[in-house]
Amino acid sequence: MDIIEAKEQFIQAWGTLGSSWGISRTMAQIHALLLVSSEPLSADDIMEKLQISRGNTNMTVRELIDWGLVYKEIIVGERREFFVAEKDMWQVSRCILRERKKRELDPLKRVFDSLAQVSNNSQTKDNQDFIKLIKDIQTLSEGADTILNKLIKVEKNWFLESFLKLFSKKKKISKDKA
Amino acid sequence: MDIIEAKEQFIQAWGTLGSSWGISRTMAQIHALLLVSSEPLSADDIMEKLQISRGNTNMTVRELIDWGLVYKEIIVGERREFFVAEKDMWQVSRCILRERKKRELDPLKRVFDSLAQVSNNSQTKDNQDFIKLIKDIQTLSEGADTILNKLIKVEKNWFLESFLKLFSKKKKISKDKA
DNA sequence: CTAAACTTTCAAAAAAAAATGAAAGTTATT
DNA sequence: AATAACTTTCATTTTTTTTTGAAAGTTTAG
Numbered sequence: 087m088d089i090i091e092a093k094e095q096f097i098q099a100w101g102t103l104g105s106s107w108g109i110s111r112t113m114a115q116i117h118a119l120l121l122v123s124s125e126p127l128s129a130d131d132i133m134e135k136l137q138i139s140r141g142n143t144n145m146t147v148r149e150l151i152d153w154g155l156v157y158k159e160i161i162v163g164e165r166r167e168f169f170v171a172e173k174d175m176w177q178v179s180r181c182i183l184r185e186r187k188k189r190e191l192d193p194l195k196r197v198f199d200s201l202a203q204v205s206n207n208s209q210t211k212d213n214q215d216f217i218k219l220i221k222d223i224q225t226l227s228e229g230a231d232t233i234l235n236k237l238i239k240v241e242k243n244w245f246l247e248s249f250l251k252l253f254s255k256k257k258k259i260s261k262d263k264a
Numbered sequence: 265m266d267i268i269e270a271k272e273q274f275i276q277a278w279g280t281l282g283s284s285w286g287i288s289r290t291m292a293q294i295h296a297l298l299l300v301s302s303e304p305l306s307a308d309d310i311m312e313k314l315q316i317s318r319g320n321t322n323m324t325v326r327e328l329i330d331w332g333l334v335y336k337e338i339i340v341g342e343r344r345e346f347f348v349a350e351k352d353m354w355q356v357s358r359c360i361l362r363e364r365k366k367r368e369l370d371p372l373k374r375v376f377d378s379l380a381q382v383s384n385n386s387q388t389k390d391n392q393d394f395i396k397l398i399k400d401i402q403t404l405s406e407g408a409d410t411i412l413n414k415l416i417k418v419e420k421n422w423f424l425e426s427f428l429k430l431f432s433k434k435k436k437i438s439k440d441k442a
Numbered sequence: 443c444t445a446a447a448c449t450t451t452c453a454a455a456a457a458a459a460a461a462t463g464a465a466a467g468t469t470a471t472t
Numbered sequence: 473a474a475t476a477a478c479t480t481t482c483a484t485t486t487t488t489t490t491t492t493g494a495a496a497g498t499t500t501a502g
Binding site for chain 1: 266299300357371375381393394398424430
């Protein structure tokens with residue numbers, strides 16, 4: 087497999103993976119295309135390479151900019167806008183984490199904060215169970231929130247060097263196995 | 265807000281949240297309904313309470329069972345099957361993490377393992393960058409994999425007591441603030 | 443100011459995902 | 473073995489999400 091082919095496969099694969107990440111195929115493909123392009127691309131370049139419409143290209147690039155995954159780049163003497171992708175994949179991960187947390191976790195917390203205010207005057211077993219369910223979900227979602235916030239803030243090296251080591255400790259092999 | 269109302273809101277909210285988690289609204293709603301029911305429910309109970317079709321109910325309950333979120337329960341003297349939800353929310357989180365990892369992270373790793381085998385004979389800057397991109401994505405996805413596997417295995421108390429504390433250390437307030 | 447170059451919007455079309463329900467399949471009872 | 477009670481399947485319909493493209497809007501240059 088040569089590099090050209092590999093890049094095409096990358097764009098295709100990133101697009102497919104995007105769907106399972108709740109990101110539209112086009113959005114993921116544009117992102118991938120910009121990631122593998124050494125030069126900034128114009129809206130027309132993107133349209134042509136991915137065979138998509140102008141409207142779709144414009145809207146999707148805007149969204150990528152909102153996420154912080156793509157930047158506008160001005161080229162002197164050119165009137166058109168050009169776009170480049172954020173190439174630091176740790177930064178990319180942070181953007182994706184932040185946006186997915188915003189979409190997937192924050193609404194959960196909001197809903198349960200309001201649900202937690204349910205009055206608990208009837209003390210049947212059934213109702214106690216419901217109150218506990220709400221509390222449990224809140225505890226866990228706050229835990230998830232704490233972890234995600236930390237991951238979003240943290241430096242790449244801290245993640246790769248300190249944090250990951252917490253998880254990769256080898257299991258001690260006990261003598262009684264021998 | 266009384267408990268009945270709160271439960272209905274819970275089912276509704278869990279359904280809506282489900283969509284943003286890549287889970288169909290019905291699947292999340294059935295799950296929520298079973299979570300708030302103290303008694304096991306039959307397929308007919310579910311159909312009636314959520315106003316959905318038999319086919320949909322059956323397929324979705326099967327999927328919830330596959331995920332490990334719902335169990336069949338046999339009631340003596342009843343021919344029909346009854347269903348109950350896993351009530352331990354930590355266990356529920358694990359199931360959801362495991363299934364989402366399977367859907368969202370594992371395919372990523374597979375794709376990039378195959379892309380990593382791209383030949384690197386032409387040593388242009390451009391190609392070096394591409395190779396680096398692939399490597400970076402692999403490093404990060406392996407990191408994510410390690411963390412998720414650990415979280416899926418770990419005990420609830422370890423998560424809430426030891427793990428979370430790593431993240432919630434209070435910032436030292438320095439004197440120059442005063 | 444005006445035309446050209448480029449960008450944005452949004453109603454309508456297409457595609458993808460989810461739900462329906464009738465028919466086929468199973469299993470337990472008599 | 474026949475019937476009744478219940479479950480599963482899947483082609484079709486409905487709903488939701490994504491994309492299109494023509495029209496409207498903006499900005500720059502002369």
